[in-house]
Amino acid sequence: MEKANIFIRIWRFYTGGFKNMSSWGRQVWIIILIKLFIMFAILKIFFFPDFLKTNFSTDEERSSHVLEEITNTK
Amino acid sequence: MIEIADASLVDWSRAQFALTAMYHWVFVPLTLGITFILAFMETLYVKTGNEEWKKITKFWMTIFGINFAIGVATGIILEFEFGTNWSNYSWFVGDIFGAPLAIEGILAFFMESTFIAIMFFGWNKVGRKTHLLATWLTAIGANLSALWILVANGWMQKPVGMVFNPETARNEMQSFWDVLFSQTAVDKWLHATSSGFVLASVFVIGISAWYLLKNREIMLAKKSIVVASVFGLLSSVYLVWTGDNSARTIAHDQPMKFAALEGLYNGSEGAGLVAIGMFSSNVADPTNENLKDFSMKLEIPNFLSYMAFLDWDAFVPGVHDLINGNEKYGYMSANEKIERGKVAIAKLGEFKEAKKAGNDSLATALKAELTSADFQNNYFKYFGYGYFTNTNDLIPNVPLTFYSFHIMVGLGFFFILLFILSLIYIWKGTFEKKKWFMKMAIISIPLAYVASQAGWIVAEVGRQPWVVQDLMPTISAVTKISSGSVMLTFWLFAVLFTVLLIAELKIMFRQIKIGPKH
Structure with missing residues (x-):
């Protein structure tokens, strides 16, 4: 039988692996997906905006802000 | 200290970072060590062709898989916090941190998507040697991945290889190699990874002891104990060596941390090492409540001088020498x-x-x-x-640093004893008759986590008040946002991570109870 090309073989390797996964494997994948959703779709967006990227539009403005902050000892 | 930022904001930001870092570190050390144990076990399978070793490898691979999956990406939250809560710090160090963290991300991605996939999906699909290679590369890759974040941490403890650009308010990298091969970074990596080897060895011995106590999976348990005890003992010796190197580097680069971890207030020549000590409620210095008297201590004469400078009579500065200065020995006030x-x-x-x-x-x-x-x-x-x-304000919390250091070191030596006794009892064939020892091995699992966390408390509490040693204190690194929002996310993380930990323990305990597939 002719051997499938490398990409198809890699695809089959991964899909076969996921299809035949044990129950604990499925459970931890569910946990991983929920965790990533909470982290990136909720925490990152609503609770953890990048302060300097959100509040300043250029690197020059960011530098000025930090310079102001680190030279302000009052 | 000058009130640059609201104290509660700084405290909550620190508490949040400590919480997320400590939870992240619950998952990491087992991965660092158990992957090597898997690689040894699978090598024995490939060498001998004994199916028992394959069964053993697959069982511990399941435990590794659960730990890895629950812990994966928990470290990314630390990067969220850099951008939101520590924006001054992130900007100040940006160029130094960028390169190591990018390498870590790329390495982790390729390792996780390739080698780990072959480990779990590749049994009977790829050749034995290819599978073994994937297991070894997972072990090496996981430990190399840890290198980069520890290089970044090492730079914070000893900033080197950079120059501060006043135009951009950033430190810019001058020498990648100076950052990578800084003594602090090298020590940190070697010590942190070898602590993971010891933790994983204790973990494998503890679970195996539980099987022996239950009188099941006898062959798996005994063979696992042999591999873990040998690996654990060798790793422990290596851990002591890396710890000794770390102590010398700290004595040189962070003398205040060194003085705090030994509770040394007044420096001396031929300083003694406090092997065991306990603080009283009396203060040793009326101007600072942080500096408590010892109520008891067992001191080994001259040992601290040797540990710090490889000279039995060398002068080791104490807290007061570093605060008041000591002209004779060249310490600026x-x-x-x-x-x-x-x-x-x-x-x-x-x-x-x-x-x-x-x-x-x-x-x-x-x-x-x-x-x-x-x-x-x-x-x-x-x-x-x-x-x-x-x-x-330049003195870290002495009791916390001192106790954490002594707990870490004490437990480290206890684990050496555990590995030696495990080997002796397995060699004599009496392991399963020693119920007290099997129970002690099980109890040692949480103790290994305590030792591992205590090590990070020494490293991070001991270097306070600095985020970047001598250049940026914690109080100027923090973003001036509302402390309420930091408090809210602290509790969100506390809940999220606790749920993850419970999920891990539940799935892991179930798999351990099920045992290997026959």
């Missing part, structure tokens, strides 16, 4: 450092004002002065001290 730090901050402020006023010639002259070798070595080096007025 904290007040002098504060004055120099204020000069550096003022000069940077003048540069900022000149730029703002559009006075380019003055700005250029000030920049030249700021970046000159003389100014860098005599003033900018102490930049962070300029934020302080009270020298007591």
Whole structure:
């Protein structure tokens, strides 16, 4: 039988692996997906905006802000 | 300390970072060590062709898989916090952190998507040797992945290979190799990874002991104990060596942390090492409640001098020498450092004002002065001290650092004993008859996590008040946002991570109860 090309073989390797996964494997994948959703779709967006990227539009403005902050000892 | 930021904001930001880092570190060390144990077990399978070793490898691979999956990406939250809660710090160190963290991300991605996939999906699909290679590369890749974040941490403890650019307010990398091969970074990596090897060995012995107590999976348990005990013992010796190197580096680069971890208030020649000690409620120094008297201590004469400088009679500075200065031994006083730090901050402020006023010639002259070798070595080096007025604020929490250090070291030696006894009892064939020892091996699992966390408390609490040693204190690194929002996310993380930990323990305990597939 002719051997499938490398990409198809890699695809089959991964899909076969996921299809035949044990129950604990499925459970931890569910946990991983929920965790990533909470982290990136909720925490990152609503609770953890990048302060300097959100509040300043250029690197020059960011530098000025930090310079102001680190030279302000009052 | 000058009230630059709301104290509760700083405290909550620190608490949040500590919480997320400590939870992240619950998952990491087992991965670092158990992957090597898997690689040894699978090598024995490939070498001998004994199916028992394959069964054993697959069982521990399941435990590794659960731990890895629950822990994966928990470290990314630390990066969220850098951008939101520690924006001054992130900007200040940005160029130094960028390269190591990018390498870590790429390495982790390729390792996780390739080698781990072959480990779990590749049984009977790829050749034995290819599978074994994937297991070894997972072990090596996981430990190399840890290198990069520890290089970044090492730089914070000992900033090297960079120059501060006043135009951008950032440290810019001058030498990637100086950052990568800094003694602090190398020590950190070797010590942290070898602590993971020891933790994983204790974990495997503890679970195996549980099987023996239950009188099941006898062959798996005994073979696992042999591999874990040998690996654990060798790793422990290596851990002591890396710890010894770390102590010397700390004594040289972070003498205040060194004094705190030994509770050394007054320096001396031929200083003794406090092997066991307990603080009383009496203060040793009426000006600082942080410095408590010892109610009891067992001291080994001259040992601290040798540990710090490989000289039995060397002078080891104590907290008071570092605060008040000690001319005889060349230690500058904290007040002098504060004055120099204020000069550096003022000069940077003048540069900022000149730029703002559009006075380019003055700005250029000030920049030249700021970046000159003389100014860098005599003033900018102490930049962070300029934020302080009270020298007591330069001393970390001594009791917490001292106890954490001694718990870590004490448990480290206890694990050496555990590995030696495991080997003796397995060799004599009496392991399963020693019920007390099997119970002790099980109890040792949480103790290994306690030791591992205590090590990070020594490293991170001991270096306070600095985020970047001598250059940036915690209080100036924090973003001026509402402390309420930091408090809210602290509790969100506390809940999220606790749920993850419970999920891990539940799934892991179930798999351990099920045992290997026959």
